[in-house]
Amino acid sequence: MAIEGADIIKAAAFLGAGLAMGLGAIGPGVGEGMAAAKACEAIGKNPKEAGLLTRTMLVGQAVSESTGIYSLVIALLLLFVV
């Protein structure tokens, strides 16, 4: 089986894309869960502020999501651009 340089580069890009998105998804998943757990606690303590708390939780989770989106962008770049 003759392996060419271009083939190896493509194979490495695919492997890199899979690892980037897979490993990159771990952190945001755990972090967003912690944010949601604390928000549930806060609503349990003070149900009247449900609207404000939901908004705060979503903003916090959106920021925590950002590294997941970076991973997605890098994975897509590795798959389709480089």
Added chain:
Amino acid sequence: MGLDIQTWVNVAAYIGGGIAMGFGAVGAAIGEGYTAAQASSAISRNGNAAGDVIKSMLVGQAIAESASIFALVVAMILLFTNFPATTPVMIPAVFGAGLSMGIGAIGAGIGAGFPAGSACIGMVRQPAVSNKLTTNMLIGSAVCQTPSIFALVVSFILLFTDFSARPISPTWAAVLGAGFASGLSAIGSGIGGGIVAKQSCDGIARQPAATTTITNIMLLGQAITQTPAILGLLVSFILIFKSYAASSALAPAMALLASGLCIGFGAIGPGIGEGVASSGGVAWVARNEKHTGEIVRLMLVGMAVAESTAIYSLVIALVLVFVV
């Protein structure tokens, strides 16, 4: 070296068997150790309850053990079956089967230990509700086992499917990827499900009047926590049963392996995170049952957001299989 395929199939089966039992022992041991630690702490608070606590510790540990018993079964099959060496694809297939079951047992073992420990503590606090606690613990730990059952299913499919009609490359990478997908994705959901069940045992000991509500919300939370493992199972099935065009290039094979790794690793975080989110919801429904509606709504929104990175991983995994 003039080694034939049969030799390599045996080599892969023995290494796979070692990996299956080695990794498969990790989770159950940690989970059961946690249960025993909590039981000791409970008995030190009230020695009179020792009988009940030890009974429920043993029942809980028995359930936590089941994932590693699956791993033992798969390891035994790998050691003592004479696999037909009709195609070199059998080599990664038997190895992938061991990998899937070994890694897949970690989460369920750790997860099932959490509710058992929490039930032991709760029993000492509220001896009157020990029956309710035991029932809730059994339901919760049983649900924690589902990801390891997914891993078991994939590992049996890999062991007993006939791959002889498939092209060697890239099928070898697909079966290896399927092992990684179902094994790794089971870790997060197993641990996450355990965190939810732990909090619900805690809540029942605190507020026995709300038992039904707490158990229902626990089941809702655990069901959603299993979704990342189901995505991993889905990708494994696609990788195993899709037919591929034969190709001697490296890139198509690597894409399939990467697809399995992507959804496998990607499911770990959301599985744990959804468990944490849902445990917050269950804990505060127990303390403030009147506002169950608001708390559960927020819990579901939070879990949906935590799921998003698992969906990204699924998208990239499917692109790797079907597009590139």
